[in-house]
Amino acid sequence: MSEPNIKREGFSSGLAVFFATLGSAVGLGNIWKFPYLTGANGGGAFLLIYFICIVCVGVPVMVSEFYIGRRTRKNAVGSFKVLTGKPGTPWKGIGLMGVAAAYLIMFFYSDVAGWVYFYCFKAFTGQLAGITKDAVGPLFGQVIGAGTAGQPLSAATLSPLVWQVIVMTVVGTILSMGVRGGIERITKTLMPLLFLLIIICDIRALTLPGAGKGIDFLFHVDFSKITAPVILSALGLAFFKLSLGMGTMITYGSYFTDDNHMIQTAGKVAASDTLVSMLAGLAIFPTVFSFGMEPSAGPGLLFMTIPLVFNQMPFGGILLACFFLLTCFAATTAMLSLVEVPIAYFVEELKVSRVKATVFNCVLIALVGITATLSVDSSSYLGQYKFFGKGFFDLYDYLSSNIILPLGGLCIALFVGYCNKREDIADELSNHGTLANASTVDAYRFIIRFVSPALLILVFLNSVGILKF
Numbered sequence: 001m002s003e004p005n006i007k008r009e010g011f012s013s014g015l016a017v018f019f020a021t022l023g024s025a026v027g028l029g030n031i032w033k034f035p036y037l038t039g040a041n042g043g044g045a046f047l048l049i050y051f052i053c054i055v056c057v058g059v060p061v062m063v064s065e066f067y068i069g070r071r072t073r074k075n076a077v078g079s080f081k082v083l084t085g086k087p088g089t090p091w092k093g094i095g096l097m098g099v100a101a102a103y104l105i106m107f108f109y110s111d112v113a114g115w116v117y118f119y120c121f122k123a124f125t126g127q128l129a130g131i132t133k134d135a136v137g138p139l140f141g142q143v144i145g146a147g148t149a150g151q152p153l154s155a156a157t158l159s160p161l162v163w164q165v166i167v168m169t170v171v172g173t174i175l176s177m178g179v180r181g182g183i184e185r186i187t188k189t190l191m192p193l194l195f196l197l198i199i200i201c202d203i204r205a206l207t208l209p210g211a212g213k214g215i216d217f218l219f220h221v222d223f224s225k226i227t228a229p230v231i232l233s234a235l236g237l238a239f240f241k242l243s244l245g246m247g248t249m250i251t252y253g254s255y256f257t258d259d260n261h262m263i264q265t266a267g268k269v270a271a272s273d274t275l276v277s278m279l280a281g282l283a284i285f286p287t288v289f290s291f292g293m294e295p296s297a298g299p300g301l302l303f304m305t306i307p308l309v310f311n312q313m314p315f316g317g318i319l320l321a322c323f324f325l326l327t328c329f330a331a332t333t334a335m336l337s338l339v340e341v342p343i344a345y346f347v348e349e350l351k352v353s354r355v356k357a358t359v360f361n362c363v364l365i366a367l368v369g370i371t372a373t374l375s376v377d378s379s380s381y382l383g384q385y386k387f388f389g390k391g392f393f394d395l396y397d398y399l400s401s402n403i404i405l406p407l408g409g410l411c412i413a414l415f416v417g418y419c420n421k422r423e424d425i426a427d428e429l430s431n432h433g434t435l436a437n438a439s440t441v442d443a444y445r446f447i448i449r450f451v452s453p454a455l456l457i458l459v460f461l462n463s464v465g466i467l468k469f
């Protein structure tokens, strides 16, 4: 079944596989989305459910995507053709849906990444030095505010658009360098640095006066807060966090080395990613409580807390700049994996050169992404346009995270669980019999056939409003 393709690029070593995959998982999801969703959904209770989702659904779906990718050494669409042996197989719809999800996520993700780049610039130029609690909120409003409808455009209101274009230029440049020279080189250097900086940030946050309340908020499980919407939003976050349900891990799996222990890689990536989210939470919540802010402040939480933590320490200015720089890197490595999904599809299925595919996709994302940037709040230029009650930014987020990713994850679980032979799965996951992991493979197969689909059907029915708890 496996089709070794000598000309096809891939990662060079197990370490490169680990860092590239972790580079996809770790991103704005950990530092921006995880803290604000945890804050909005009651802290510890949300966290507990999130852990369960990662173990019961996240890791098994990730292994399934790795299996599909490495077994076929193809992109998210072509892999289904190879595995079913039918070019017209309806299962390739999963891959096409993944390509669509990659665009939708990138439209808003590149906007938030632009805010991070902008904060990084402000930090490096000393504009965040000595910022006070009262100034952080208005500053955030100014950074995201892409003009007010009816008022003339100014340089300040155009800045989020300019930063979004800068983001896409950086992503496109790295991607055009290829899998090894671009993705692998960048992720291997930056991931360890990110860990280090978050830990420094944690040490300061945890020694602020009143930090204990933040720790308590994050770890105290109040079972009364575990409601159906909390469970379902934790499941959706697990998908977004681990870059699952849209073929990213199929595409990356197709670049894996032959001797990679894929079950272990999935476990290690999920554990490290969750650790980064926890470390981000441990930096943010003690600060929130120490400064008497609201944990449920929403998407601005990161931008309003982190500058305050660093203000409280020696060399805070430079450390803050480094923190935002590394957040830029985390966002960038996650975006590399997102855009790699359509690029691999264009190159292999539509026979377009890698450079042309990269330019086309990055320009498309930057252009359509403008709609997200200009709709962030309802007073923005495009803020008044609503679809099902949501502006462009929220619509892209909702459609991708709440609909396409859970649906994609469900289809992937069902496809691997029911349409692939046990021997093929065991052969691939044991590296053609060189690993003695038969019992793990059987446990994995049981979960993918029964446990993950059951949970995913619940989340999907709820997302589309068919089932309300």
Ligand code: PFF
Residues within 6 Å of the ligand: 024, 025, 026, 027, 028, 029, 030, 105, 240, 241, 242, 243, 244, 246, 248, 334, 335, 337, 338
């Ligand atoms: N996992 C990334 C994050 O948490 O920021 C976001 C993401 C990347 C989602 C790649 C989906 C994806 F395919």
